[in-house]
Amino acid sequence: MGIKTFIEQKLDYKDILVMGHVVCGYPSFDDNISALEIMEDCGVDLVELQFPFSEPSADGPLFVKANEMSIKSGTTVDKCFDFMSKVTSQFSFKVLMMGYFNTVFQMGEREFLQRLKFSGGDGYIIPDLPIEEAVNLHSMSKEFDLDPIILMTQTTSEERLKKLGRSCSGMVYAVARKGVTGSKTIMDDSIESLINRCRKYTDVPLGVGFGISNRADLDFLRGKADVAIIGTAALKAWEDSKQAGYRQFFESLQLS
Amino acid sequence: MGIKTFIEQKLDYKDILVMGHVVCGYPSFDDNISALEIMEDCGVDLVELQFPFSEPSADGPLFVKANEMSIKSGTTVDKCFDFMSKVTSQFSFKVLMMGYFNTVFQMGEREFLQRLKFSGGDGYIIPDLPIEEAVNLHSMSKEFDLDPIILMTQTTSEERLKKLGRSCSGMVYAVARKGVTGSKTIMDDSIESLINRCRKYTDVPLGVGFGISNRADLDFLRGKADVAIIGTAALKAWEDSKQAGYRQFFESLQLS
Amino acid sequence: MDIFDFSEGREGYYGDFGGVFLPEILHGTIEELLQCFRDCKNDPNFWTEYESMLKSYSGRPTPITYLENLSKHLGGAQIYVKRDDLNHTGSHKVNNVIGQGLLCKRLGKKRVIAETGAGQHGFATATMAAKFGFDCRIYMGAVDVARQRPNVFWMENLGAEVISVTDGQQTLKDAVNECMRDWVTNMADTHYILGTACGPHPFPEMVSWFQSIIGKEARKQMLEQTGRLPDKVYACVGGGSNAMGIFQGFMDDERVELIGCEAGGKGIGSYMHSARLAYDDAKVGVAQGYKTYFLQNEDGNMSETHSVAAGLDYIGINPIFSHLWEQGKVRFEAATDEEVKEALKLVMKTEGLIPALETTHGFVTAIKEAPSLSKDKIILINQSGRGDKDIFTIADALDDSKWKSFITGKARDYDLEKN
Amino acid sequence: MDIFDFSEGREGYYGDFGGVFLPEILHGTIEELLQCFRDCKNDPNFWTEYESMLKSYSGRPTPITYLENLSKHLGGAQIYVKRDDLNHTGSHKVNNVIGQGLLCKRLGKKRVIAETGAGQHGFATATMAAKFGFDCRIYMGAVDVARQRPNVFWMENLGAEVISVTDGQQTLKDAVNECMRDWVTNMADTHYILGTACGPHPFPEMVSWFQSIIGKEARKQMLEQTGRLPDKVYACVGGGSNAMGIFQGFMDDERVELIGCEAGGKGIGSYMHSARLAYDDAKVGVAQGYKTYFLQNEDGNMSETHSVAAGLDYIGINPIFSHLWEQGKVRFEAATDEEVKEALKLVMKTEGLIPALETTHGFVTAIKEAPSLSKDKIILINQSGRGDKDIFTIADALDDSKWKSFITGKARDYDLEKN
């Protein structure tokens, strides 16, 4: 079952889904498993597994540090795929690879897709790969039934939204504000209008990410978006007080 | 009696005269007196009293330091003239003022000559005052019967020696080598030829200075020059071992 | 051959290299930049204004100096040097910075950001921002902040805010990442003044265009001064902007050989260098917005690089050079730290020139090759910057003991002041 | 009016000032120099060669920069700056040094000596000596050696021997004395490259002649750029060479006011300054080979002087200025250390220029006077040098705490190395 169908089916009985995020190997793969267990317990629906990269230029400070520490402690692409296999066999989430294009480029696009498929992933988010550079990868992804997740942003023109819309598959990732991951986003009309603009150009489910950090944000998005994507807020909870804080954070979201 | 006559008369019974040097107020005026006493005991005939100046650019390191220390310890032009009065009344030397032109310029040329005369001086040596700049001073000096001592050097052209010769009065100062005061001069043919060249253009007595440092130098000059001028070598002896060294130095010259 | 005459659908590509690999959110910004740049490039008044500002503010045209003593000393080719060290702020970086400043004004933006390694580009940007009245923030790796304090001092006094970047290796590449992060946050009012011919399109083309003033002048001057074109042209290559600058003057001259000189650091096989093309350690990859040869591991994570010259100490090379190198149009050589120190000493003593450590890499290769060329050959070196601002680095490199005791004495004075 | 058109028997005199007050032994040397200088001045090829060397080696002509921001900020006259800071070695000193280098070649001498205070003139001389292949010895007061180590470092690396002078105040004037001493010893093979328009004739005339290139260029450039002559021209005055340089371009222009800016140090009445004409403390005297206004006591011994700018910290002033001042042709003002610091900060932030501390004295007076002039007035400041080489002095002057901790950190590193 593809991501789109998965989300649509869940939306029959949930008014909003949640996508979580871990940086593979940070603080350790074991900690990643703990985090995922907590997310599963608390009702998270999808997860991004970020493959660490030395130049994470679209990430904010917390993730930058996580990428760096993970690489330093010996995380490789091979280990990330092994870990993904483990996650997809052990958990019920839909799993997306998140990372930078050089990781894909170095192994070769076909090899990347094969291994992603083989490891049980359902798609990928590559923030530094614009659709113009992704023509091959996207068309090959169809062969493998993998979804490339496209990002739409507040600065994207109508014309370009239309073009992006045509490339969407699985779900679309609406970026709630300018900047990198990491800081708080104020939920307001601009988010609603972003969602509406995105919806005009695609009928895949719509996730909203960047700065979603609490129950109130979820409430705001409920009925507007399909998926709330949570990254930094959860990692911050982990940094502050490990598993306990992490569990408390996800419980406070009161996912069903 | 002018310097010329003084020297000529002495030369009747001495084959070479010696001119000594002190920097007024260095190390102190009392020390100057000690030095002069030793010189008198040992048969020195003339002395230069150097009026210290802050920019003694024709002096070597030892005299530079002496100038500097003397000024620092409070020596003024007034004190130098007072000291000169004392020296001329107490000793039998012919006394010359030695110094830089700014000292003269600041008090005014006429005033300078008056005070020099009044203090019992017989002439002056101002190394940074070329004859072109000294026209006034030299002609006024005649009024006061004071001798401006002219320097002639190895680099002076024949034409210029001729010109300098016309300004000579009292004695002429032949500079035994290039450079500033302070280092040893090797007595050789070049000195002899300098002396001969100087003699061609003036009939005043001839002193040789710069680097004369021992009995052998005197012997070399004997019969060639009229006055041997001793500066640094004596000061060095003083620096090394005060009065005792100073006396020993002058005794070693075996002046009659 | 116009390397910027892109074929349909290959805009921003030089052979396989270049492109735009940026977050979607910057798409509009980079499009706007590209459009504005195209307008500038097509507007002859823009270039005239650009030239005239460089003339009145930076002292262009910079001269060509004949190194008679060094040529004689080496006994081979006649050596000429293009003097971009005489620019205001002391390097060729000002050419690019003034160009982008004018363009930023056209864009109607009021704030500029820039990465800097050695500090030359940051210094030039801060200077330009003061002159244009822009707000200015400079990102600089913490390691570089520590070792290049003089430049930081000037940047701050010129009114720029200098941010010390503590991620990654805390050097140039990390400062680039931070700029990207700032840019995706503030693109509405902010222009990112990239300092070299790297990064996403149109930066390589744009920076090369602004730097082409070096080559334009140099070609004309060489013809005037020597009556002919040089046989070889040498330039150091960090990102590749000064080299692109001078090479463009001779790109269509088949018989002029172009030689790029990279940082060989501790030498071949040491893995402590920044030679992307001269050595065999780099491979093609995508990072910091563009595709080129990068020094990286099999996973695509970037390697640590090293050079005595902070301005050459960088993982990637301008995509145009990757292409020209594959095409055999530009030869690449590397100079080691040790060779650089020796060449610097030689050039100071024989010619009274103090090339920047970066620049000296170009001298090393020229000095190696000149003796075996006949006396009627002419070579031209691009002196991209002056070294007198690098005194801390150069004194350390030359291990000058008097300098060290001067510094410890100074430190003692400061300590005394405090007490 | 040609101030160098001496009347019979007054060669080398400007009114009552100037002359030659040197030991007899130098008579031939100075005559030879005068003769050679006259030959050069009368030989149009000499000036052509001079200009062409400055062009190809030092980047002349230096431009004129319009300071739009500063002019607006002050709200009065339009301010222009002559950019001699863009010269090779970073100041106008190179003009004189290249000129005397060419002359030294004519004299057939192989060794040059020079005094230096701030180090700019020594640096320029060492550079020229490397280029011309002369042996080079630089005399520098021990106090200046201690505070200007960067310049000493470069001079030594350029191949010069730097002698630390421990006599007197151990600053510039004492270095001049040492040069005189060296010269009277080695005049056969040695030329003394005096660094400013002071000293015995023909130095004031000769240095002024070489520096006149500044004013020649500036006059022409102002006419080209603004269509008319400036109303006022400002320049800092140490010995007076850069000021003579630029003023000569406007000497015959009755309506151009010329303003020399001296070092006011700690201010009027402090006796801690180097203002010979702007304050009332100096009187006419004879020292270091010439007659002019000197800061001295009633016995004629020189006073201690002070300035934040080592290059202005000198007892005497060029004799031409003493005359022009008495004639009312040049007005003299002084800028205090404090005013200099403020002006420097302002100029860096508004215009991206870093004038040398010496130079900034000229800016101070211009900045004081510009606001009360109407907007259609034009003033020109001579930027005699750049300040980036003075980082130690400027950082100290601005009391920069980050700089201080950088230095103490460096010192710690060096200490660790040793153990």
Ligand SMILES: Cc1ncc(COP(=O)(O)O)c(C=O)c1O
């Ligand atoms: C003087 C100088 N030359 C060269 C470079 C290298 O850059 P690029 O290869 O872009 O010219 C730098 C970079 O800081 C520099 O400062």
Ligand SMILES: Cc1ncc(COP(=O)(O)O)c(C=O)c1O
């Ligand atoms: C930059 C600069 N300007 C001015 C001066 C003062 O000298 P002058 O009055 O001869 O121009 C100096 C002297 O060192 C200097 O370095």
